[in-house]
Amino acid sequence: MQNKKDFRSGYVAVIGEPNVGKSTLINNYMGCKLSIVTHKPQTTRKKIMGILTKEDYQIIFFDTPGIIEPTYELQKYMVKTAYSVIKEADILLMMVEPFKQPAKIHRDVVKKLATFNKPILLVINKVDMVEKDKLLPIIASYNTLMKFSEIIPISAKEGTNLERLLSLIVQYLPEGEPLYPEDSITDYNERFLAAEIIREKVFEFYGEEIPYSSTVEIEEFKEREKGRDYIKAIIYVERKSQKGIIIGEEGKAIKHVGVIARKDIEDQLGREVFLELHVKVMEKWRKDTHKLKRLGYQ
Numbered sequence: 472m473q474n475k476k477d478f479r480s481g482y483v484a485v486i487g488e489p490n491v492g493k494s495t496l497i498n499n500y501m502g503c504k505l506s507i508v509t510h511k512p513q514t515t516r517k518k519i520m521g522i523l524t525k526e527d528y529q530i531i532f533f534d535t536p537g538i539i540e541p542t543y544e545l546q547k548y549m550v551k552t553a554y555s556v557i558k559e560a561d562i563l564l565m566m567v568e569p570f571k572q573p574a575k576i577h578r579d580v581v582k583k584l585a586t587f588n589k590p591i592l593l594v595i596n597k598v599d600m601v602e603k604d605k606l607l608p609i610i611a612s613y614n615t616l617m618k619f620s621e622i623i624p625i626s627a628k629e630g631t632n633l634e635r636l637l638s639l640i641v642q643y644l645p646e647g648e649p650l651y652p653e654d655s656i657t658d659y660n661e662r663f664l665a666a667e668i669i670r671e672k673v674f675e676f677y678g679e680e681i682p683y684s685s686t687v688e689i690e691e692f693k694e695r696e697k698g699r700d701y702i703k704a705i706i707y708v709e710r711k712s713q714k715g716i717i718i719g720e721e722g723k724a725i726k727h728v729g730v731i732a733r734k735d736i737e738d739q740l741g742r743e744v745f746l747e748l749h750v751k752v753m754e755k756w757r758k759d760t761h762k763l764k765r766l767g768y769q
């Protein structure tokens with residue numbers, strides 16, 4: 472570790488619309504899967520912290536739920552979480568896609584972010600999907616919205632420009648000692664990780680409204696000295712018909728989800744587990760503040 476006066480540390484919030492690639496970026500920097508990634512928007516519901524400690528800096532990343540116009544209680548919770556993360560952060564990374572000119576939502580978000588008076592780095596992700604000559608006018612338009620501290624095109628998926636972005640983040644970090652022990656990589660526990668992995672598989676495996684109507688709660692997580700750890704998880708859905716879809720014919724669908732989730736949990740925890748999945752109906756949980764609290768969306 473460097474002399475403490477040369478050390479930099481601070482919180483970085485990654486902000487953007489659903490599906491722009493926020494989780495992919497953080498996972499890439501962390502070198503492991505801290506936040507679930509799917510091709511469906513609004514996967515990230517809670518703030519997740521990844522702690523990256525190197526020789527002379529420590530960055531604490533917050534992944535934020537995508538900023539959208541909320542229409543139901545869960546979405547309101549997600550947007551509120553995003554803005555509370557922004558308040559805590561030292562640096563804001565606003566992530567956008569390069570496919571179209573800034574829209575009203577981008578102008579509104581920029582206006583709001585500017586009021587926080589913090590360095591804002593505009594990150595244009597997925598540049599692997601556009602020609603260079605299409606990218607330049609997009610950069611120019613964002614440039615007219617406000618004076619960003621930096622504008623940087625990247626591909627979080629392919630790793631393009633990620634070193635450059637990291638060195639810019641470090642430049643804007645405040646000087647200070649590490650805020651967390653050097654060997655921590657996140658502040659969340661194995662229970663949460665297991666629930667997130669199961670939720671990811673539900674997002675990937677089922678179509679239509681099922682992913683958005685489901686949430687996962689770990690009812691029991693027993694670590695055992697001998698044999699596999701025991702995890703009992705409940706997948707909550709909003710309607711009886713959805714329960715039937717999750718279970719599938721002769722239980723085949725849920726069995727499949729259970730197998731792929733278990734393998735992923737085992738990879739992440741580095742040990743074998745026994746995973747038991749149940750499905751329950753909790754009517755309109757997304758729209759009911761009490762039910763949301765009971766499910767951990769506080």
Ligand SMILES: Nc1nc2c(ncn2[C@@H]2O[C@H](COP(=O)(O)OP(=O)(O)OP(=O)(O)O)[C@@H](O)[C@H]2O)c(=O)[nH]1
Binds near residue numbers: 493512599626627628
């Ligand atoms: N081609 C390409 N795809 C990307 C890139 N970054 C992310 N993706 C894909 O975009 C999709 C969304 O990525 P996520 O990282 O889950 O996006 P997010 O912003 O965290 O999404 P929410 O959790 O919904 O807010 C996934 O299918 C990623 O594989 C990139 O640089 N290039």
